[in-house]
Amino acid sequence: MSMLKDAIISALGADAKFRDDYQRPTSVAFCTVPKDKFTEAAKAMKKSYAFLAAEWATEETPWFGIFACYRWREEYLIVKTITTMDDPAFPSITKKYLPAYRFERQIHSLMGIMPVGHPDLRPWIKFEDWPEDAYPLRKNFDSSKPLPYIKGDYEWIKADGEGVYEIPVGPVHAGIIEPGHFRFQAVGEMVINLEERLGYVHKGIEKRFESLSWKDGVKLAARVSGDTTVAHSIAYSMAVESMTHCVVPERAYWLRALFLERERIANHLGDLGAICNDAAFAFMLYQLSYLKEIMLRTNYRLFGHRFIMDRVMPGGATVDMDEQGKKEISAELDRIAADFERLVVIYDESSSLEDRVRDTGRLAPEQARQLCAVGITARASGINVDCRLFNPFPPYDRLEINVPVLISGDVHARVWVRVEEIRESIRIIRFILENIPEGNISAPINKPAPDTAGFSAVEGWRGEIIYWLQAGPNGEINRCMVRDPSSVNWIGLEQAIQGNIVPDFPLCNKSFNQSYSGHDL
Amino acid sequence: MIRILRQIFRTGVITEDVLTPEDEHIEIVGDRLEEAVKKLFRGSLTIRQVDAGSCNGCELEIHALNNSIYNCERYGIHFTASPRFADMLLVTGPVSRNMEIALKRTYEATPTPKLVVAVGNCGCNGGVFGESYASLGGIDKVIPVDAYIKGCPPTPTALLNGILKAIEGKTKP
Numbered sequence: 001m002s003m004l005k006d007a008i009i010s011a012l013g014a015d016a017k018f019r020d021d022y023q024r025p026t027s028v029a030f031c032t033v034p035k036d037k038f039t040e041a042a043k044a045m046k047k048s049y050a051f052l053a054a055e056w057a058t059e060e061t062p063w064f065g066i067f068a069c070y071r072w073r074e075e076y077l078i079v080k081t082i083t084t085m086d087d088p089a090f091p092s093i094t095k096k097y098l099p100a101y102r103f104e105r106q107i108h109s110l111m112g113i114m115p116v117g118h119p120d121l122r123p124w125i126k127f128e129d130w131p132e133d134a135y136p137l138r139k140n141f142d143s144s145k146p147l148p149y150i151k152g153d154y155e156w157i158k159a160d161g162e163g164v165y166e167i168p169v170g171p172v173h174a175g176i177i178e179p180g181h182f183r184f185q186a187v188g189e190m191v192i193n194l195e196e197r198l199g200y201v202h203k204g205i206e207k208r209f210e211s212l213s214w215k216d217g218v219k220l221a222a223r224v225s226g227d228t229t230v231a232h233s234i235a236y237s238m239a240v241e242s243m244t245h246c247v248v249p250e251r252a253y254w255l256r257a258l259f260l261e262r263e264r265i266a267n268h269l270g271d272l273g274a275i276c277n278d279a280a281f282a283f284m285l286y287q288l289s290y291l292k293e294i295m296l297r298t299n300y301r302l303f304g305h306r307f308i309m310d311r312v313m314p315g316g317a318t319v320d321m322d323e324q325g326k327k328e329i330s331a332e333l334d335r336i337a338a339d340f341e342r343l344v345v346i347y348d349e350s351s352s353l354e355d356r357v358r359d360t361g362r363l364a365p366e367q368a369r370q371l372c373a374v375g376i377t378a379r380a381s382g383i384n385v386d387c388r389l390f391n392p393f394p395p396y397d398r399l400e401i402n403v404p405v406l407i408s409g410d411v412h413a414r415v416w417v418r419v420e421e422i423r424e425s426i427r428i429i430r431f432i433l434e435n436i437p438e439g440n441i442s443a444p445i446n447k448p449a450p451d452t453a454g455f456s457a458v459e460g461w462r463g464e465i466i467y468w469l470q471a472g473p474n475g476e477i478n479r480c481m482v483r484d485p486s487s488v489n490w491i492g493l494e495q496a497i498q499g500n501i502v503p504d505f506p507l508c509n510k511s512f513n514q515s516y517s518g519h520d521l
Numbered sequence: 522m523i524r525i526l527r528q529i530f531r532t533g534v535i536t537e538d539v540l541t542p543e544d545e546h547i548e549i550v551g552d553r554l555e556e557a558v559k560k561l562f563r564g565s566l567t568i569r570q571v572d573a574g575s576c577n578g579c580e581l582e583i584h585a586l587n588n589s590i591y592n593c594e595r596y597g598i599h600f601t602a603s604p605r606f607a608d609m610l611l612v613t614g615p616v617s618r619n620m621e622i623a624l625k626r627t628y629e630a631t632p633t634p635k636l637v638v639a640v641g642n643c644g645c646n647g648g649v650f651g652e653s654y655a656s657l658g659g660i661d662k663v664i665p666v667d668a669y670i671k672g673c674p675p676t677p678t679a680l681l682n683g684i685l686k687a688i689e690g691k692t693k694p
Contacts, residue, residue, distance in 0.1 A: 127619050136654055143653045147618060171623050174602035176570045176583050179620060200619045201574045204655030220649050226578025226674065270584075283525055289588040290535060296585075306676060307578060339528075346524050517576045520617075 004050055004070060004077040005029045011044035012037055016079075023453040024242040029077040030453075035090055038066070038081045042093040045070045050077070051372040051385075053457075054466055054483040055093070055103035057111040059139050064113055066090045067481075068100075069455075069466065074390050076457065078468075089114040099372045099488045110137045125199035125520060128152030136207050137479075143207045157195050159185035164192070167502065171200045178516035182505075189501040194494050202520040209480035214240055214447060217477060218313050221467070224482055225518035226307065230256075230263040231460030232482075233312035238393060239467040240314040240445065243454035249440040252316035253394040258432050259308045259317075261425040264461040266295045266307075268418040268425075269340075271513050275415055276347065278507040279356040287343055291336050298332050316442030326433050333426050344419055357412040361508030363496040364409055375463015375485045376421075377492050377512060379405050380413035387459035399428060409496075411511040421461075450475045462486065462515065484518030536592040550678075551596060554685045558597040561688055562608055565597045568684075569607035569631065573624045573660065574617030574650075578674040579641040583611065585677045593681065604628075609636040609687070612664075614644035616657045628664045638687045639666045640680070642673045 008016045008031060016031045023030045033041050045052075050072040058065040063082045070077045083090050092115035094100045104115035105124035112135035115121075126134070129149045135141055158166075164187055171179035181197040205224055209217055221236035222229045234256050241248055273288030296306040302325045303311055311319045321329075347353065363373070368381035378385050386403040388396040404420035406413040448454070448471040456467045463485030472478030493512045497505060538551055558566045570583055586593040587600070601607055604627045616624055628637070639660035642648040647658035660666050668690060670683030 134654070141654075143655075145654065146657065147654050171620065172571060172604075172627055176572075176580050176600060178572045178575070178577050178580065179623065200623070201572070201617050202619055202655050203574055203615060203617050203650045204653045205650070207655070208650065208653065223576040223578070223643075223649055223673075226576040227581055229578065270581075283529070286589050287528065287532065289585070290532065290590065293585060293588055293590050300676075307581070307674075309578070309673065342524070342528055346528065349524065515577060520619075 002029060002075060003048055004045065004072055004075050007044045007048040008041055008077065008079070011040060016041070022451075023078070023455060024245075025455065028455045029075070030080070031077070032080045032082070035081045035083055038068070038079070039091045039093055039096065041079045042068065042096040045077070046096050048072060052093070052097040052099050053372070053374075053464070054468070054481065054487075055100050055107070056468070056481045057107045057113050057137070058470060058479040059111070059137070060478070061085075061139065064088050064111065066107070066113065067468070068093065069468070076391070076455070078455070083113060088112060089116050091116050092118040094118050097372065098370050099491070102487070102491065111135055112138060122155060125202050127199060128154045136204060141207075143204060143211075154197070156183055157185075157193060159192055161187075163187050180516050184502060184505075186502055189503070191497050191500055191502055191505070194497045194505075196490060196494055198490065198516060199520050201517045203517075205521040206480055206482060210477050212477065214314065214477065215445075217480065219310065221482075222309050222312075224521065225484055225486070225515040226309075227267055228263070228460045228462060228465070228484070228515065228518065229307050229309045230259045230312060231458050231465050232484075233310070234260060235456050235458040235460075235465045235467045236469075237312055237314040238456035238458065239454035239469045240448065242456065243448040243452055243469060243471065244314075244446045246315055246443055246445050248316055248394075249443055250395070250437045251320075251439040252441045252443075254432055254436040255317045255319075255321065255441060256312055257395050257399070258321070258429060258436075259303070259311060260458075260460070261429050261432070262295060262299065263308065265336075265422050265425045266292050266299075267461045268422050269295070271510070272415060272418055274513075275357075275411065275507065275510045276353065278510050279353055281350065281353050284343060284347065287339070291339055294332060294336060298328060302328060313442070315445040316440070318442070320441050321436075329429065330433055333429060337426055340422065347415075347419075354412070356504075356507065357415060358410060359408075360411045360504050361496040361500055361511060362408070362410045363492050365407055367495050368409065368492065371488065371492050371495065373489055373492050375459075375489065376414055376417050376461075377485075377489045378463065379403065380417045381409035382407035385464065387457045387464050391457050393456070393458065395432075399431060401428070411507055414511040447475050460485065462513070462518075463489065482518075482521060484515055486514035486516070486519040490514050490519055535589050536595065537590055550682055550685055554598075554681060555596045557685060557688050562597070565599070566609060566684075566688070567599060567601045567607050568609045568611050569601055569604045569627070570611045571613070571624060571627050573612050573614045573620045573644075573663075574656065575613035575615075575641060575643060579613040579644070582674045582677055582680060583613075583640070586680060591677045591681065598684065604630040605632065607631050607635070609638060609684070611638050611640055611684075612644060612660045612666075613640045614660045615647040615650045616660060616663045618655050618657060621657060621663055624663055636668070636687050637664055637666045638668045638670060638683060640670050640683070641675060642671055645669045645671055648673065
């Protein structure tokens with residue numbers, strides 16, 4: 001049964017042409033529709049309660065392709081339409097789907113295709129000082145040359161009225177964090193609007209992929225967002241593997257899951273500490289960052305890297321684990337679990353902390369649904385999404401996964417989802433240690449066939465990561481679309497902060513903890 | 522409260538000596554670092570960290586300097602929110618085009634004499650991102666750099682070593 005496919009067929013009939021010879025894996029439906037039916041397809045998807053997962057564009061001479069990826073529980077469906085190169089335009093779906101707002105601004109800025117009917121065409125990621133005709137994702141763009149600076153202005157959203165004032169923050173922030181600009185409109189202490197401006201760490205990653213070989217691409221994928229290095233490497237590798245029909249050894253899958261869960265625990269520990277620290281409870285930061293450090297050191301001893309970077313590649317993994325390693329991880333988990341549970345009790349019993357985190361930065365379930373939020377953010381706002389559960393990639397199809405979902409959507413909910421996930425990941429790692437099969441850890445990999453595409457979705461610690469790879473006419477990387485969870489969840493922060501007080505912003509921001517680098521690419 | 526105190530006593534003092542990983546015979550960097558900070562900066566070296574376009578891997582390790590194991594405050598090293606108070610800029614890279622102006626302004630806002638340390642392979646030479654329309658490459662393409670710390674990302678120990686080399690290098694003529 002395929003709900004989304006049926007919905008498209010009943011809405012568009014023969015206009016929607018399904019293909020199963022183009023994109024792998026074939027479980028992800030793929031169809032092309034005429035340009036004027038693109039919004040109709042979006043309407044049909046909205047009616048089926050599907051979420052918009054990503055929207056992007058490609059250049060396939062002599063036309064541009066526009067893609068929208070929808071998700072509903074176990075299903076993914078990609079709708080493609082094309083537009084000519086002399087009049088590049090497509091109908092905007094922002095009015096149906098909120099996350100399309102930034103995806104389409106990005107398509108307009110970087111690919112130069114007009115989303116007709118989009119309410120806000122200010123550049124996104126592209127800054128006002130770029131030459132207007134610089135469209136880096138187009139094929140005729142020379143990416144090796146530096147861009148000249150031109151004069152330009154960015155129009156900020158303004159609030160008027162007595163007592164309204166503006167606070168600009170960034171791009172260089174006060175702490176040891178990535179750059180981004182936030183502009184608050186406030187009355188007294190209350191935030192009435194927050195506008196984000198991202199793109200400061202745009203390094204041209206998607207363009208860079210196009211100049212790399214399939215094998216080297218994984219190195220770049222590992223550095224899309226340093227804290228999510230394992231999940232990004234797995235996602236890239238899985239997309240390549242599905243394109244090349246590579247049979248990855250079982251043991252490699254289990255090792256990857258082990259790395260992924262270790263990354264999840266380490267990041268959650270760090271986040272929990274930092275959230276409590278932003279509520280002036282430094283004790284938790286020092287305790288939890290100690291636990292995190294223990295994990296990183298075990299990673300270094302066993303796998304040769306503190307963040308397990310570059311240990312996953314297309315075809316398998318590059319590092320194995322022996323019996324001694326199993327014992328070490330098991331002993332380490334015992335120790336961390338014991339300390340962690342004591343700290344959770346302390347968190348739970350601190351009424352001063354509770355006062356800060358409850359009802360702060362609330363993202364209501366209906367808002368999260370409209371924003372098509374993913375990951376921790378979504379699960380803290382009542383949306384049950386987790387690729388490990390709904391689109392299980394091996395070995396998760398053989399593991400039992402419990403996904404915590406809370407409905408309050410405040411800072412506390414985002415904290416508690418992390419707490420539950422740490423417990424769950426510890427359980428999963430123990431299961432992996434007991435049941436990991438023997439065998440090889442990598443398989444040889446071929447080059448993808450020309451004019452094919454590959455899709456993958458992986459649940460990183462922040463949420464669902466999507467890679468969509470396209471091979472060009474010569475079998476090279478023609479396009480690599482990266483959708484970090486941050487690309488959709490950043491708007492959630494804008495929504496959640498409204499009505500809160502300015503001093504609570506760091507706390508809210510930390511509870512979301514989205515990646516700037518993963519968003520800006 | 523009693524639980525917090527109990528946990529603090531259970532954890533004890535976990536701060537460790539910092540060793541150089543490269544040396545055959547293990548040498549304690551911490552003492553040298555403390556001495557250098559005392560002598561050159563009157564016991565207080567203030568660092569402003571600037572992310573000029575990194576993937577945030579280096580930031581994780583710089584954060585780790587503040588945890589109770591590395592505890593860089595014991596040497597008088599601390600991180601400041603404003604470049605105006607900083608003796609040293611710890612810059613991670615590559616410098617993205619969109620951060621070029623912000624990085625230059627941060628550099629100008631830092632009072633002289635100042636030290637600039639480029640962190641990570643990307644900060645040293647652009648790393649996997651190379652040089653392109655969006656990435657200008659290493660930090661020294663945009664502002665003068667006094668010392669480089671390699672690694673992807675450099676471990677906290679490598680960072681402390683690099684900071685030591687940077688301040689010791691400044692004393693040489």
